[in-house]
Amino acid sequence: xxxxxxxxxxxxxxxxxxxxxxxxxxxxxxxxxxxxxxxxxxxxxxxxxxxxxxxxxxxxxxxxxxxxxxxxxxxxxxxxxxxxxxxxxxxxxxxxxxxxxxxxxxxxxxxxxxxxxxxxxxxxxxxxxxxxxxxxxxxxxxxxxxxxxxxxxxxxxxxxxxxxxxxxxxxxxxxxxxxxxxxxxxxxxxxxxxxxxxxxxxxxxxxxxxxxxxxxx
Amino acid sequence: xxxxxxxxxxxxxxxxxxxxxxxxxxxxxxxxxxxxxxxxxxxxxxxxxxxxxxxxxxxxxxxxxxxxxxxxxxxxxxxxxxxxxxxxxxxxxxxxxxxxxxxxxxxxxxxxxxxxxxxxxxxxxxxxxxxxxxxxxxxxxxxxxxxxxxxxxxxxxxxxxxxxxxxxxxxxxxxxxxxxxxxxxxxxxxxxxxxxxxxxxxxxxxxxxxxxxxxxxxxxxxxxxxxxxxxxxxxxxxxxxxxxxxxxxxxxxxxxxxxxxxxxxxxxxxxxxxxxxxxxxxxxxxxxxxxxxxxxxxxxxxxxxxxxxxxxxxxxxxxxxxxxxxxxxxxxxxxxxxxxxxxxxxxxxxxxxxxxxxxxxxxxxxxxxxxxxxxxxxxxxxxxxxxxxxxxxxxxxxxxxxxxxxxxxxxxxxxxxxxxxxxxxxxxxxxxxxxxxxxxxxxxxxxxxxxxxxxxxxxxxxxxxxx
Ligand code: SF4
Numbered sequence: 001x002x003x004x005x006x007x008x009x010x011x012x013x014x015x016x017x018x019x020x021x022x023x024x025x026x027x028x029x030x031x032x033x034x035x036x037x038x039x040x041x042x043x044x045x046x047x048x049x050x051x052x053x054x055x056x057x058x059x060x061x062x063x064x065x066x067x068x069x070x071x072x073x074x075x076x077x078x079x080x081x082x083x084x085x086x087x088x089x090x091x092x093x094x095x096x097x098x099x100x101x102x103x104x105x106x107x108x109x110x111x112x113x114x115x116x117x118x119x120x121x122x123x124x125x126x127x128x129x130x131x132x133x134x135x136x137x138x139x140x141x142x143x144x145x146x147x148x149x150x151x152x153x154x155x156x157x158x159x160x161x162x163x164x165x166x167x168x169x170x171x172x173x174x175x176x177x178x179x180x181x182x183x184x185x186x187x188x189x190x191x192x193x194x195x196x197x198x199x200x201x202x203x204x205x206x207x208x209x210x211x212x213x214x215x216x217x
Numbered sequence: 218x219x220x221x222x223x224x225x226x227x228x229x230x231x232x233x234x235x236x237x238x239x240x241x242x243x244x245x246x247x248x249x250x251x252x253x254x255x256x257x258x259x260x261x262x263x264x265x266x267x268x269x270x271x272x273x274x275x276x277x278x279x280x281x282x283x284x285x286x287x288x289x290x291x292x293x294x295x296x297x298x299x300x301x302x303x304x305x306x307x308x309x310x311x312x313x314x315x316x317x318x319x320x321x322x323x324x325x326x327x328x329x330x331x332x333x334x335x336x337x338x339x340x341x342x343x344x345x346x347x348x349x350x351x352x353x354x355x356x357x358x359x360x361x362x363x364x365x366x367x368x369x370x371x372x373x374x375x376x377x378x379x380x381x382x383x384x385x386x387x388x389x390x391x392x393x394x395x396x397x398x399x400x401x402x403x404x405x406x407x408x409x410x411x412x413x414x415x416x417x418x419x420x421x422x423x424x425x426x427x428x429x430x431x432x433x434x435x436x437x438x439x440x441x442x443x444x445x446x447x448x449x450x451x452x453x454x455x456x457x458x459x460x461x462x463x464x465x466x467x468x469x470x471x472x473x474x475x476x477x478x479x480x481x482x483x484x485x486x487x488x489x490x491x492x493x494x495x496x497x498x499x500x501x502x503x504x505x506x507x508x509x510x511x512x513x514x515x516x517x518x519x520x521x522x523x524x525x526x527x528x529x530x531x532x533x534x535x536x537x538x539x540x541x542x543x544x545x546x547x548x549x550x551x552x553x554x555x556x557x558x559x560x561x562x563x564x565x566x567x568x569x570x571x572x573x574x575x576x577x578x579x580x581x582x583x584x585x586x587x588x589x590x591x592x593x594x595x596x597x598x599x600x601x602x603x604x605x606x607x608x609x610x611x612x613x614x615x616x617x618x619x620x621x622x623x624x625x626x627x628x629x630x631x632x633x634x635x636x637x638x639x640x641x642x643x644x645x646x647x648x649x650x651x652x653x654x655x656x657x658x659x660x661x662x663x664x665x666x667x668x669x670x671x672x673x674x675x676x677x678x679x680x681x682x683x684x
Contacts, residue, residue, distance in 0.1 A: 017536055018411060018511050022651045027632045031282065031296040033256035033303050035364075045653045054296050083532075085412040088445070089651060091347040091361035092254065114415055114447050115347055115361055122365035172379070174240045185365075186267070189373040192234060192242060196270075196375060199233045199244055207339065209468035209476050210246050212273065 002124025003182030007105050008151040009078030012068055013142045014043075019082060020089035021116065025098040029054055038094055039101030043069060073146040081138055082109040086127075087116025096123045106152050108159075110135045121175050124182070126154060128169045154180055220486035222383045223452050224418040227358040227483075231341045233375055243378045246340040247357075248370050250277035250313070251326045252304040253632070254345030258368035259307040269311055270374040276335050277308050277315040280325045281632045285595050285622035288319060297633060324598020324624040327351040327565040331435065332600055334464025338453045338480040343370055348565050348648065350441040354434035355461075356453040356483040358418070361442065381448065382492040384417040385485075388425040390499040395681040397575065398433035399567060399646070399665035401425065401497075402440040403505035407515040408495065414446030417493065420485060421451050425499035431460040432571040439566045440648050443512040452484035506552045506678055507650045507663040509540035514650075516552050518668070518680045524548040543652055544660050545640070553678050555662065559643040560585070560592040560673040561655070562666055563622075564629035567646035568597030570604050572666040576646075577610045579670035579681065585618040586676030593620040593635070595627040619673070631656045644672040 029041045031054055040058040047069050049062040063070045080099065086109040087095060096119045099107070107120065107127045120127045130138075141161070142148045151160040154176060159167040178185065189196075204211045221229075233242040255277070262268070269275060282297035292298040301318060308315035316322045322329060327348055330336040336352045342359035343349060345367040352359035366376055386405055406413075419441050426434070434451045441449030451457075458477055461467045468476045503517035516522060522541070525548055528534040541548060546555070562568070562576050573596065585592045594614050596602035602624055605611055611621045628635040629647040637643055637659025646669050647654075650661040664672070667681045 016539070017532065020511075020649075020651045022630075022649070022654050026653055026657070027630050030253050030632065031300050033260075033300060035257045035260075045657060051657050085415075085445070088411055089347065089649065091345055091349075091363050093257070093345075093363035093365060096363075111412055111415065113412070113445065115363060119363035119365065122363060172240075173238050174236075174377070185377060186265070186369050186372045189242060189369065189375055189377065195234050195242070196244070196373065200271075200374075203244070207476075207479065209472045210337075210340070 001122060001178065001182050001184065004105060004124050004126055004154060004179050006151070006153050007078070007126070008149055009106070010074060010076055011079045011081050011142050011148050011150050012074040012077035013081045013139050014068060015083065015139060017083040018085045018088055021087060021092050021095040022089055024087065024095040025092065030092060030094050035097055036101055038098035039103070042098040042102040043067070076103070078103045079106045079108065079150050080104050081135070081142060082107060083135070084110045084132070086112050088113035091115045091119070093119045093122070096120045096125050100125055108135065108138065121179060124179065126152065126179060128152070128159065130167065130169060134167060220489035222485045222489045222491065223356060223420055223450055223483060224358065224381070224383055224448070225489070227339065227341065228380055230339070231358070239379055241378050241380070242375045243341060245343055245370050245374055245376060246274060247335060247342040248275045249326050249330055249342065249344035249349070250275060250304070250367070251281060251344070251346060252279045252300045253281045254364050255307065255367055256300065256303045257364050258345070258371060259311065261368040262371060267372045269313065269371045272312050274374065275313045275371070276330070277304060277313055278323055278326050278329050279304050279318050281626045281630065283318050283623070283625040284633055285625050285627045285635055288623055294634070321599035321603065324601065325565045325568065325626055327435070327439065328569060328597030328601065331355065331431070332464070332598055334461055334467030337461065337467065338457060338483050343376065347442045348439050350447065350449045351435050351439040351565060353438040353441065353449040354431060354451050355457055356451065356480065358448060358450070360447040381418045382416055384414065384419045384446070384493040384495070385491040386419055386421050387423040387494065387496045388421065388499050389423045389496065390425060391428070392425055392499045392502065393682055395667060396502055396504055397665045397667065398429055398436040400502055400505045401499070402437050403507065403512070403515050403663065404497065404502045406440065406444045406512045407505070409444050411443060411511055411513045412445040414441060414444035417446045418448040418450060419444065419446045421449060422485070426451060427454055427456070430571055431456060432569040435569070436566055440512070443648055453480045504665060504668050504681055506668065508544065508546060508552065508555070510543050510650055510652050511540070512648070512650060512663060514540055518552055518678060520552055522546055522548055522550045522552070553680065556588060556642070556677045557644050557672055558588065558590050558641040559637060560589060560669050561595070561628045561643055561645040561647065562593070562669050563595030563597070563627050564647035565597065566648045567666045568595060568601065570601050572646065573601070573605045573610050574608070576666040576670035577613045579667055579674060580617045580619065581613050583617050583674045585673045588676045589673055591620065592618060592673040593622055593628070595622045596624050598624045617674070628655050630654060644669045644678070
């Protein structure tokens with residue numbers, strides 16, 4: 001897993017509630033069998049005026065200049081400011097992969113959909129939940145100030161604004177540690193192999209029908 | 218022991234270890250796989266030189282990319298073909314059981330699992346797919362996971378989890394004739410909102426739920442995710458047990474009896490406490506139609522699209538405006554006046570035999586309306602298709618002008634060739650009406666199979682209670 005400790009970057013505001021995973025990365029790009037290369041298709045339907053397919057040269061497509069991602073002031077943004085229930089919809093990890101590939105490492109919203117939220121941490125992206133008033137305030141500040149940046153310190157669980165104001169955020173300890181240290185979760189779980197085997201042999205007594213011969217399901 | 222909810226029981230019975238902060242290692246009994254969310258997980262295993270922990274818990278099937286037309290010459294889109302071939306190869310290399318594309322048991326993973334008896338009460342079931350919540354209909358703890366977790370489950374048979382909260386949605390009384398599980402869940406989402414269930418496991422309970430067939434319960438739990446909840450649940454009763462009898466992967470003989478007596482314990486204890494409870498009266502639920510770009514944007518068939526004046530906040534007005542612009546609809550429009558271009562009956566929400574029977578009843582002896590460019594039925598699995606053909610349902614649909622297709626996800630998400638053209642409006646029995654979900658620029662209205670079928674015949678939405 002990718003590490004994240006501190007991060008500073010330009011903030012891109014996406015002023016919509018319930019942004020779903022189909023909007024983050026449309027289905028035609030899910031046919032890829034890789035983890036990378038999804039960046040040019042982040043928010044594809046909103047970003048381009050003409051339809052796209054995997055394998056197209058996306059740099060040749062017509063851009064929707066109204067969409068934030070195509071506005072010059074947000075070029076190079078790495079922090080995404082969004083509204084409630086961001087990432088709702090499917091479990092596709094292609095959504096965080098697309099955000100990561102396009103450079104985003106920190107997401108801020110008043111709420112996130114659960115599976116998406118969880119998937120972010122597995123990919124070194126920090127989703128930060130702040131209350132609605134603060135999110136509203138951030139939207140106002142970003143819009144008023146081209147080049148607006150935020151700095152995030154994960155260990156301290158703090159966001160620092162350009163005016164020096166500090167905003168604290170909450171997050172579960174195990175998620176924080178995993179991100180700070182870039183832990184290999186599978187490796188960690190496998191250290192508990194004995195516990196898993198002990199559980200299995202106990203379970204085998206209780207529910208033997210779940211432990212039929214291999215291949216037999 | 219304190220009274221426990223069904224979710225509490227399932228959670229506790231699968232704990233391998235638990236830390237002080239509540240982070241737990243949860244054991245997974247069944248892992249379902251499909252071609253879209255698994256390739257990168259297998260690649261991860263290879264890179265780390267790891268093997269599946271317990272092969273026999275895994276079961277794979279291709280569904281999202283498969284064509285629904287003649288398959289004898291394979292998949293013509295090379296990118297889709299590669300993804301399905303990659304699943305075939307990964308399963309062969311690692312020794313995982315796969316139901317391949319041309320097997321009669323092939324179908325949408327959430328239809329195939331229960332049909333085979335690979336979904337059993339008391340299991341923990343995961344799949345790299347958010348609609349894994351479907352399997353909760355059997356009193357199993359089932360939810361979607363991302364690809365990193367697919368790899369984690371393959372390698373360790375466990376997931377790192379935190380306990381969810383308990384919610385009960387109780388639906389008392391009886392449904393009106395023509396009103397189905399789909400209408401219940403759409404009405405619930407309308408009430409709760411698409412984020413209302415976030416952080417909860419939702420148990421559906423009450424007379425109207427326990428009189429539903431397993432097909433109906435699967436429809437309900439399927440869309441728990443559209444209410445924001447990763448998992449939906451229905452406690453075990455005789456209907457659950459009867460459904461599972463003699464299914465290929467279900468226990469048989471003496472072990473069956475042993476399993477059944479355990480399954481009967483999989484109910485929420487009387488007097489147990491839920492963190493949140495909602496009570497609905499089934500009799501007040503009308504057939505539902507979504508009109509916007511989020512499943513919570515839903516109205517009863519005898520209702521209308523809201524107006525700007527009805528919105529409380531600026532944000533709500535903005536999102537109403539955005540949705541109506543995309544859907545090309547005016548505020549205040551009567552739901553039954555919305556004309557349609559296409560009708561899709563299928564998806565893991567509504568493609569089981571009972572769904573097809575309900576739809577066929579509306580279609581029999583009629584023809585699809587002139588303004589309907591395409592009406593299609595995509596059965597959830599090869600076995601559903603075979604059963605429907607045995608009952609002559611295929612003929613009923615075909616004679617009315619419907620296309621009768623091969624099983625798969627199809628126009629639920631339009632990853633294969635089945636999709637809406639920009640601007641086309643579709644009555645769909647699927648679960649998501651997001652922008653572009655059924656094809657870029659396509660407009661989706663979510664409804665029950667009966668409502669979709671009746672709309673195909675009328676050319677616009679009609680109230681199926683009025684027949
Ligand atoms: S039918 Fe639709 S919702 Fe169900 S698994 Fe397939 S794509 Fe997902």
